Every structure is written in structure tokens, then in C-alpha cells.
Amino acid sequence: MIPFKFSIAKNPSEALGLIHPHAAFLAGGTNILDLMKEHVAQPTEIIDLGRLPLNTIKPTATGISLGALAKNTETANHQLIRKDYPMLSKAILAGASAQIRNMASNGGNLLQRTRCSYFYEINMPCNKRVPGSGCAAMKGFNRMHAIFGWSDQCVAVYPSDMAIALSALNANVTVMQQNGGERSIPFIDFHLLPKDHPEKDNSLKHGELITSIELPKNNFAGHSAYIKVRDRHSYAFALVSVAAGFELQGSTIKTAHIAMGGVAHKPWRALKAEAFLKDKAATLANFTKAANLEMSAAKPLAHNKFKIEMGKQTLIHAFEVALKG
Amino acid sequence: MKQNTSPLSPEEKKLFGDLMPEELNEVLRSGLQRRHFLKLMGLASAGLLVSHMVGAEQLFARSVEFDEIPDLIPAAIENGINVSFKVNSNNKKVLIDSRMTLLDTLRERIGLTGSKKGCDHGQCGACTVIVDGNRVLSCLTLAASCEGKSIITIEGLAKDNELNPMQQAFLKHDGFQCGFCTPGQICSAVALMKEAREGQASFVTSNIREQAGAVMLSDEEIAERMSGNICRCGAYPNIVAAIKEAQTGKNIEQNWLFAG
Numbered sequence: 001m002i003p004f005k006f007s008i009a010k011n012p013s014e015a016l017g018l019i020h021p022h023a024a025f026l027a028g029g030t031n032i033l034d035l036m037k038e039h040v041a042q043p044t045e046i047i048d049l050g051r052l053p054l055n056t057i058k059p060t061a062t063g064i065s066l067g068a069l070a071k072n073t074e075t076a077n078h079q080l081i082r083k084d085y086p087m088l089s090k091a092i093l094a095g096a097s098a099q100i101r102n103m104a105s106n107g108g109n110l111l112q113r114t115r116c117s118y119f120y121e122i123n124m125p126c127n128k129r130v131p132g133s134g135c136a137a138m139k140g141f142n143r144m145h146a147i148f149g150w151s152d153q154c155v156a157v158y159p160s161d162m163a164i165a166l167s168a169l170n171a172n173v174t175v176m177q178q179n180g181g182e183r184s185i186p187f188i189d190f191h192l193l194p195k196d197h198p199e200k201d202n203s204l205k206h207g208e209l210i211t212s213i214e215l216p217k218n219n220f221a222g223h224s225a226y227i228k229v230r231d232r233h234s235y236a237f238a239l240v241s242v243a244a245g246f247e248l249q250g251s252t253i254k255t256a257h258i259a260m261g262g263v264a265h266k267p268w269r270a271l272k273a274e275a276f277l278k279d280k281a282a283t284l285a286n287f288t289k290a291a292n293l294e295m296s297a298a299k300p301l302a303h304n305k306f307k308i309e310m311g312k313q314t315l316i317h318a319f320e321v322a323l324k325g
Numbered sequence: 326m327k328q329n330t331s332p333l334s335p336e337e338k339k340l341f342g343d344l345m346p347e348e349l350n351e352v353l354r355s356g357l358q359r360r361h362f363l364k365l366m367g368l369a370s371a372g373l374l375v376s377h378m379v380g381a382e383q384l385f386a387r388s389v390e391f392d393e394i395p396d397l398i399p400a401a402i403e404n405g406i407n408v409s410f411k412v413n414s415n416n417k418k419v420l421i422d423s424r425m426t427l428l429d430t431l432r433e434r435i436g437l438t439g440s441k442k443g444c445d446h447g448q449c450g451a452c453t454v455i456v457d458g459n460r461v462l463s464c465l466t467l468a469a470s471c472e473g474k475s476i477i478t479i480e481g482l483a484k485d486n487e488l489n490p491m492q493q494a495f496l497k498h499d500g501f502q503c504g505f506c507t508p509g510q511i512c513s514a515v516a517l518m519k520e521a522r523e524g525q526a527s528f529v530t531s532n533i534r535e536q537a538g539a540v541m542l543s544d545e546e547i548a549e550r551m552s553g554n555i556c557r558c559g560a561y562p563n564i565v566a567a568i569k570e571a572q573t574g575k576n577i578e579q580n581w582l583f584a585g
Contacts, residue, residue, distance in 0.1 A: 003403040006423035006469045026470065033426070033465045034446050046423070048470050073459070077525050079536060086533045093528040097553020098520070099513065100447060102459040103466070221534070234528070234552035 001036045005045040011052060016178045016209055018047045025049050025209070027069055027105040030096070031112045039122050040113075040129060054107075054211055057081070066213040068107030072162065073098070075106055085215060087243050090226035091165035097235050107210035110163055110173065110190065113201060114156035114265075115237055116145065127153045128198040135198075143303040144239070147311070148264040154198030155301055158191060158266050159237050165226055167259035167267035168243040172214045178207040184214070191266030198265070220245035220257065225321035228261070229314055238262035240310045242270075242318035246282065253277045256290075258318075263298075263311060270294045273315065282323050284316070291315035394419055394434055406469045412437065413481025421468050428452045428463035431478060439479035439508045443555075450554035453509035454478050460516035462553075479508035482515060490574075491515050494567035498579060502558030510554045514568050517542075517550055521572065542572055 009015035015025065024032055024043035027050075035041035054069040057078045064080055075081055076092035092101065095109075118124045118136040125134035137145055137155050145155040171187045191202050204210070224245035230236040241261035247254040256277040258270035273290040280286045291312040298308045397420065404423040409416065412435055419434045428445075431437045431454070443451030445464045452464040455477040482489035491514050494500070501507040521540045526533050529549045530540075540546065547565045556564065562580050570577040 001424045004423055005404050006406055006467070026467070029467060029470070030447055030462070030465050033467065037446065046467070048467075050470055073525070077523075082526065082536065083534050089526060089533050090528065093526060093530075093533075097450065098517070098527075098550055099450060099453055099460050099462045099553045100465075103461050228528075234549050 002039070002042050002044070004036075004043055006048065007045060008048045008050075009052060012054065012176050012209055012211060013180060015047055015049055015052065016176065016207060018045075019178075019207055019209075020045070021206060023047055027108040028071070028100075028103040029108075030100050030104050031108065035113060035120075038120055040120060060214070063214065063216040063218075066106050066215065068210040068212055069105045072096075072101040072104045072106065072109060076101065084221050085165075085169060085218070086221055087224040087226050087245055088162070088165040088169060088215070091161045091241075091243060094226060094228040094238075094241070095161035106162070106213055109160050110166075110210065110213075111202070111204075112158075112160050115159050116156040117141075119156060128156060128194075128201075131197070131199045138301070141303060142301040144237070144262075145301055145304055146264050147298040147300050147304060147307045148260075148268050149193040150265065150299070150301075151194045151196065151198070153196055154194035154265065156194070156198065156265060157262055158201070158264065160267075161226070161228060161238065161241060161261060163187075163191070164241055164259045164261035164267045165243040166213065166215075167269055168245055168257040169215055169218060170257070171216075173210055174212045174214060175204065175208040176211045177205075182211075183208075187267070188269055194265045201265075218245065218257075219247045220255075220322075222325045223248055223322050224325075225318045227314055227318040227321065229310060240307055240314045242314045244315070244318040244322045246277075246319075246322050248282065248323075251282050253280055253282050253286075258294075258315070260294075260311065260315075263307060270315070272297065277319075282319075284320070287316045287319040288312075290319070394436075396420065397422075397434075408469055408472050410471045410473060411475040413477060414475075419468070423467070423469050425468045426464055427454070427456075427466040427468045427471055427476070430468035431463060431476070437478050437480050440512075441505055441508055443506065443509075448555070449506070449509075450513060451506050451509040453513045453554065455512055455516050458516070458519065460513050477512070479512055482511065489515060491518070491567070491571045494571040495564070498563045498567040498570065498577070499560070500564040500567040501556070501560050506554060506556045506558075510551070510556065510564055513551060513554045514564075514571065517547075517568070518572060520550070542568065544569070 007018055009018055023045040026046045026048045032041055052069055054067045056067045057070050058065050066075055072092050076089045082089050116137055119126045119128050124136040127135050135154055142155055146157050167187050173185045173190050176182055192200055226243050228238050228241040230238055238261045243259045245257040256274045258273050260268040260270055273294040276290040276293050295308050295311045402422045405420050406423050407420050409418045417435060421430055428440055428442055431440050440454055440463055441451040443449035447462050447465045452462055453460050454463045456474050491511050495511055521542055524538045524540055527546055527549045529545055544565050547568050566577045566580055
């Protein structure tokens, strides 16, 4: 870690007053501290957000509001989240360990950086870490990497489980700006594909602070699932994960909400499968067709072809679990 | 720097004499502090043996730490921060470099070396401590962010001369081999008891939508909820048995036997 000044902000406007291009906000710290130890992140000032009053989880007229600094554990176990957004509880609990979930904040979870090992190893080229230096993963060991939406600049995947559910739930991210203004970012636009600027993970601008995540009401709490496939049974990042929720009318799917993790630089909203399943009977045949359709657009790298079949099977399994409820 | 200067108690002398008779006289002559004594006991891999001797558990229940925290020399500190927090119910005030993690502060400034530095990257759980009632990773916590908080480490779990029931269960079930992950495992398991009482869910909870109240942990639930604590010796079956015994208060069958 390089030396840094440690500052404490008491409220959001104070935090935004302190921020500068070489400073970083500290919430749970579970990712930024690790990145600082590895010299991947080298802020000269840390602004501790621990005292900001942004840790409430409360019902709103349109759904529920998750404070940016509410802990992952608290969010996953909140009575209303368990009852009305079980897919989110499951997704949070699928990630990391109890210790890390006790530390990690909701806002910080969205800002996790990729665990691509070439991003972490500062002696290797990485366009995300040092723009223009090249991508070592492209021709390196890329078993964990993307099969959708990658560019010749970056093949990294986004690591969060929580965000996969938030994508399927059509969440909105509320951010506060330095002038005191606010804007709301639809979840599908929050994280970015790498294109020519893999150094940008998301659409936050400098001088913006996440204050809350807004979840709209939904009609699929009883028919939802979060399935995660990984190298070990627990405490590992996803090879493939699927969040799925069905709004059903009898045995017909009115609307499907599907997002995938472990396959792209952002939560991958399975729009092709969603479109296919709309107004279709909830049958294994249709589930299989939807899964095949979604995965037909996959472009695997040298070591991750297995993710195509794994993706198909995980989608189908998630659909079956969601249907059963 | 002044350390805890309490001499060995008669029980400790006896224990040491039984285990390492040749060294006892020299040790008594040169003076041995409890801190060194406990370390020697660990180095001698005597943990298992010790645990079955009368009074040994009580010996280990006593905490060791510096009476006074030595100041760092000014040249060793950049961006110094004064931080005050409670460690095992004692108020501590330390001057630290802003880069110091809670783990390094506990080990190197407060003298509590029970919390272990395994990976230092949040992947192994050896550094687990309990902050304001919740288990967290001290290696990924900046000490500067702990102002006013209350921290419990492995050294603070025993009350007076009584081990915490979780410590007793780990001894009984031999929930360790080399012991390096053990302080983290035990702190983690102690906090898990609170989580289970509160009815917190895990990824393997069958119906997450139901608020079921307190959870009685199955083997599968314990494995999932303890997955943040890695044991490279593979003592997992015994750790699971120890946690089950501590939670149920019932005698759980031991998975191991002494040879011969």
C-alpha cells in the first residue's frame, strides 16, 4: 500500500466535497483494500464513508429502497427482501463468505472490480488497469473469462452475485452529485461492456456517490431462483450464475426476468431468452429453446467453451426452480 | 517496552515440567514470561496433550497482552491517526499509520497475536474477529475505521478461567491439527451462534421466504456458513462436530480416537 491520507466524512455532501481524482471512498473495504495491497489501486487519500446515514432499508411507494451503506448481510436477511425479493437474498448469500457479507455494503458491491488474475498482477499487461497496455487474458488462461460482449481490449467478467439479481429485478441506482443534484441510473445501463474503454466498469462519473438502490415492486417473488455454479461448493466466484423470475398466468409465462453472471463484463441480461419465453407455456421444451437461443450468441475464448453448455443447463435448471417456486 | 511480567503459576510450572523437564530449570533461572510459555507450548505441538491435562484448559483461558503499548518511532509513521476502540472489553488508544489494518494493529501494537495472518487478502478467514457483534475479516479492515468500535478476539472469548463453550467443544472434538486457522474458526463459530439465534438465512436455507426464527444448524448449514474459514489440515468434520455440540449443548459423538 502506498501512504494515504485518511479522512472521515459525516454526510454525503461532505464526502463529495472531499473527493478528488486521486482519492477513493471507503465503505466495506473488502475489495479496495485488497486492490491497494496489490498496488492495483493507489489512492493518495481514503475518505471513510462509515458514518454516512445511508444504511436504512425501507419500503417506498414504488417498492423498496436499499441504503448504499446497508450491509449485504442485513439486506439479504431483511424481512421484506426475504419475502418479496427472495432472488436477491439468495444472490447475496451465494456470494463471498459470512465475514465478507457482514462488511460489504450494497453500494460497494456494485463497484467491485473484476477478479481477472491478469488485472490483479501488476507485472502483466491489462487494459483495464493500464489503458493501452494490452490484454494478457486474451491469449492467456481465460477459463474464468467472458463469453458474451467482450472486446479485443478486455475479456474480464464482472464478479458480483448481488448485481445479477438486481439486474433481473430492474433496479435503479440513485447517485448524488457534487452540486447536490441526484440522478437515477437504470441497472441495465449502470455497468458497461468493455468496448474500447475497459478501464471504465460503470457509468458513474467522477464526483458521484451512490446513495441508494431502488427496487420496483414485482409479481414474481413466488417464482424466482438464483442458481450459481462454481469450482467449489461455497466461497468461490461464479463460473456461471442465473437469476430468473417468472410472472405466470396459469401455466403461461407472462413475463420472464433473466440475468446471468460469470459470462460478461456486466450482469448479462438474457434478453433473447426473455423475449422467447414471453406468453409461452412454461414447459421444459420452451425452457430448452430459450436457453439454446440465448447461448447461441456466445463467443467463447480458448479455455471457456464449457461455459456455453454450462450456461444452457444452468438457465434450464433456474427456469425449473423458478417455476416450482 | 514493558510486557506482562506475571511469573508462571504453580500449575504452569508443573505442566511445563511434565512436558519439557530438561528445560524447566533453565527456564526458571532465566525467567519465562507467560507469553513465551504459551508460545513454547504451541511450538512443542503440545496443544493436544495439554488439552487433556487437568487444569490446562484454564491456563489457556488466561489472556496475554502487553500492559503498555510501545510507541512507534515517528519515522515509522506516515499519516498518523490516533484511534480508540475497545479490545476484549479494555479501552485501547493507539497511534497508527493510516495503512495499518486492524489485524496488524491487534498483533503488532496491542500484542494480541491470537488472530492470525493467513493470506492477508480476505480469502482464508484466519484473521476473523468479532466487531460490534459481527464476525469480520481484520485483514481487510483499516484500524483507522474502527474508532469507537468494540472488538472481540480469540483472547477475549474466555471468561475468567473458563473457556468459551465453543473453545471447549473444539478441544473435545479435536477441531484442528496445526491450529493456525483455529482462532479464526472459533471466532467465526461464536458469531455464527448469534446469527443462528437471530434466524439469519444462508445460501442453503430451503425456503428463504419463510421467517423461521432461530435456526438449528445441520451439517450442511454449518459447512456453508463456515465456508469463509479455510482449514488446510482438513479438520472440517471435527469442526462441524464441535459447532454442533456447542449449539445443541448435547454430546456429539467424537470422530477421532487416540491411537493404542
